[in-house]
Amino acid sequence: MSAPATARPLLEVSGLTLRFGGMTAVDAVDFAVAPGELFAIIGPNGAGKTSIFNCLSGVYRPQQGSIRFDGEDLRGRRPDAVARLGIARTFQNIELFENLTVLDNLMLGRHQHLDYGPLAGLVYAGKARRAELTNRRVVEEIIDFLEIESIRRSLVGMLPYGLKKRVELGRALAMEPRLLLLDEPVAGMNLEETEDMARFILDIRTELGVTMVMVEHDMGLVMDIADRVLVLDFGQRIALGEPAGVQRDPAVIEAYLGAPP
Numbered sequence: 001m002s003a004p005a006t007a008r009p010l011l012e013v014s015g016l017t018l019r020f021g022g023m024t025a026v027d028a029v030d031f032a033v034a035p036g037e038l039f040a041i042i043g044p045n046g047a048g049k050t051s052i053f054n055c056l057s058g059v060y061r062p063q064q065g066s067i068r069f070d071g072e073d074l075r076g077r078r079p080d081a082v083a084r085l086g087i088a089r090t091f092q093n094i095e096l097f098e099n100l101t102v103l104d105n106l107m108l109g110r111h112q113h114l115d116y117g118p119l120a121g122l123v124y125a126g127k128a129r130r131a132e133l134t135n136r137r138v139v140e141e142i143i144d145f146l147e148i149e150s151i152r153r154s155l156v157g158m159l160p161y162g163l164k165k166r167v168e169l170g171r172a173l174a175m176e177p178r179l180l181l182l183d184e185p186v187a188g189m190n191l192e193e194t195e196d197m198a199r200f201i202l203d204i205r206t207e208l209g210v211t212m213v214m215v216e217h218d219m220g221l222v223m224d225i226a227d228r229v230l231v232l233d234f235g236q237r238i239a240l241g242e243p244a245g246v247q248r249d250p251a252v253i254e255a256y257l258g259a260p261p
């Protein structure tokens with residue numbers, strides 16, 4: 001189900017350009033994501049997908065263009081400031097604390113919500129305690145939602161890959177984001193793990209109402225679950241639309257299969 005076209009976009013990217021020396025990784029790219037939408041970015045290797053994610057999350061500073069999130073300009077904001085605005089992300093290579101439990105990793109995901117420092121926490125013990133209880137409640141809801149009760153006390157380093165990816169998703173959800181950036185959420189997963197992850201992504205949208213932008217190479221997954229797809233090639237937008245139309249687009253076919261002989 002597509003989000004209504006009339007809704008004001010939650011994310012608006014226009015003329016986004018990122019260069020590394022003389023190489024243009026992202027070339028004047030425009031797109032907008034509506035509230036509640038599940039938006040995918042695809043393209044061959046080196047097309048600029050991760051570079052766009054890094055611009056959105058404040059890791060890279062684009063030379064040109066604008067990124068607006070709920071009307072706020074994201075340019076020049078550092079990753080922690082972007083996160084505080086309500087944008088969470090998962091990574092291609094899982095970034096969790098392997099020597100901590102699942103529960104502790106999720107609690108660390110709540111740190112964006114702490115509104116007191118460690119010293120203030122001593123002085124305002126009541127406030128700190130209330131915040132801790134809220135954090136705990138949110139984390140318990142996420143554990144329940146992602147069906148990971150049985151591993152809550154397990155060390156992340158001991159978990160199979162598919163479950164680690166699920167815990168990483170949980171860590172991002174612990175921030176209660178308004179926008180979730182998923183960087184290759186099913187990379188390296190087997191079929192069963194991919195199906196589980198697809199179900200959780202769809203549930204995040206319908207049950208939690210979180211808007212998502214997903215970079216993914218698994219074309220079957222993208223075509224199955226995305227509302228709209230942006231296709232990049234050599235940093236440029238070559239198509240944007242609903243999965244069925246994008247799949248038939250000659251420019252997209254050519255980008256993936258190479259120019260016809």
Ligand SMILES: Nc1ncnc2c1ncn2[C@@H]1O[C@H](COP(=O)(O)OP(=O)(O)OP(=O)(O)O)[C@@H](O)[C@H]1O
Nearest residue numbers: 020023024025043044045046047048049050051052
């Ligand atoms: N830090 C960097 N320094 C120099 N060039 C970079 C840097 N990061 C990315 N690039 C280049 O920018 C282009 C786009 O890379 P990017 O990683 O965004 O592509 P991608 O679509 O995510 O690729 P993949 O599917 O392989 O992850 C590539 O040519 C890449 O080599």
